Amino acid sequence: MDMDGLQTQLSTRFGLIRGTLVSLKVTFVAGEGRSLDTFGTFFISPDWPPGRTFLGYSGLLDSIRFALDPQKNHFYFGPNA
DSSP, X not given: OOOOSEEEEEEETTEEEEXXXXXXXXXXXXXXXXXXXXXXXXXXXXXXXSSOOOOXXXXXXXXXEXXXXXXXXXXXXXXXX
């Protein structure tokens, strides 16, 4: 994986963490209909503490239309018009 990107630091509840912003292709695989290819910006750091990761709104989810159905645990998505 090419890790070229913008070197930066992120202020977190764990303090400042240094890392790299990397743009990567992301495929949302569809259970029904068509899958969606898009690009997202990810913060990559070897110093990130173990535990849960998360999808951020800025840099990924803001480029698509999406909806959540927590009762069915479904994630609906499509291209941003």
